Amino acid sequence: MRWETMLAAVLIAAFIVFSILSPYFLNVDTLSDATFNFTERAIVALPLALLIIAGEIDISVAAIIALASVAMGLASAQGVGTSGLVAIGLGTGLLAGCVNGALVTIGRVPSIVATIGTMTLFRGAAYAVLGDRVLKDYPDSFAIFGQGYLVGPISIELALFTLFAILFGVFLHRTRWGRVTFAVGANPVASRYSGIAVNRYRFALFALTGLFSGAAAVLLTSRLGSTRPSIAQGWELEIISMVILGGVSVWGGKGSILGVVLAALVFGLTTFGLGLMNIPGIVLSIFTGLLLILVVAVPALVNRR
Numbered sequence: 001m002r003w004e005t006m007l008a009a010v011l012i013a014a015f016i017v018f019s020i021l022s023p024y025f026l027n028v029d030t031l032s033d034a035t036f037n038f039t040e041r042a043i044v045a046l047p048l049a050l051l052i053i054a055g056e057i058d059i060s061v062a063a064i065i066a067l068a069s070v071a072m073g074l075a076s077a078q079g080v081g082t083s084g085l086v087a088i089g090l091g092t093g094l095l096a097g098c099v100n101g102a103l104v105t106i107g108r109v110p111s112i113v114a115t116i117g118t119m120t121l122f123r124g125a126a127y128a129v130l131g132d133r134v135l136k137d138y139p140d141s142f143a144i145f146g147q148g149y150l151v152g153p154i155s156i157e158l159a160l161f162t163l164f165a166i167l168f169g170v171f172l173h174r175t176r177w178g179r180v181t182f183a184v185g186a187n188p189v190a191s192r193y194s195g196i197a198v199n200r201y202r203f204a205l206f207a208l209t210g211l212f213s214g215a216a217a218v219l220l221t222s223r224l225g226s227t228r229p230s231i232a233q234g235w236e237l238e239i240i241s242m243v244i245l246g247g248v249s250v251w252g253g254k255g256s257i258l259g260v261v262l263a264a265l266v267f268g269l270t271t272f273g274l275g276l277m278n279i280p281g282i283v284l285s286i287f288t289g290l291l292l293i294l295v296v297a298v299p300a301l302v303n304r305r
Helices: 003-021 028-037 039-053 061-077 082-105 111-130 140-147 156-174 176-186 188-193 198-224 235-245 257-276 281-304
Strands: 149-151
Touching (some): 028 039, 028 156, 039 061, 039 156, 039 176, 039 198, 039 235, 039 257, 061 082, 082 198, 156 176, 156 257, 176 188, 176 198, 188 198, 257 281
């Protein structure tokens, strides 16, 4: 029984249960709307999975989304076009990721400490710049990323997530860089003595996570059509939960992209199904917390036994 097999079973069970409990669940347009519940978070979860497999973590991803969104909002207010806004969003995310990578690899700060600090820094900067203001002056063409559809009910966000999932799956499981990522997470000391530039790989993964946080900022801001400093508040825990529930080990050296994708689908369907049944979101939070404890504790107890 692989973890991915159990996640697939949970996904099928959730689909069957919600299709029975809600008459609106099986509607094609309704299911299409459900994808917006997880795609932006899942896009960030893909590179974060690689980072956690490598033995590190980034708590600042949601704050990077907020900072990139504020940067795009300010640029849009100055008349910057759609292509320029996308470049600013991606560039801000990449720069923030490089800051995290430099703190960990050059400054030798533990990643959880460094990214908790930058989480406060980036979110604080967003509040310092905007305060209570909301920026809405985005060009009409900018809405295509978060509100557009590629073909039929398939949104552009879902298409991008599918493409990125395939690319990350090939990268992690079929390339030398992927094998090095597993090796660095499993035993960084042995990897360093084997001639692997461990810090170089770690820095690249932090930068990649920041870049995709910037991409999520573009999609989220485009979908909402506005920017405020509280955007994506609390997303860091949801994104990390997707990764951990996807079977990625918190101790590094183990995990798969397929598991992360399945966990994201389970999150999306469960959130949307509970919403259709008017069940408070706190119920999902309690369920997620208990599930996370089980996912981390049970394997540890089994291994110890």
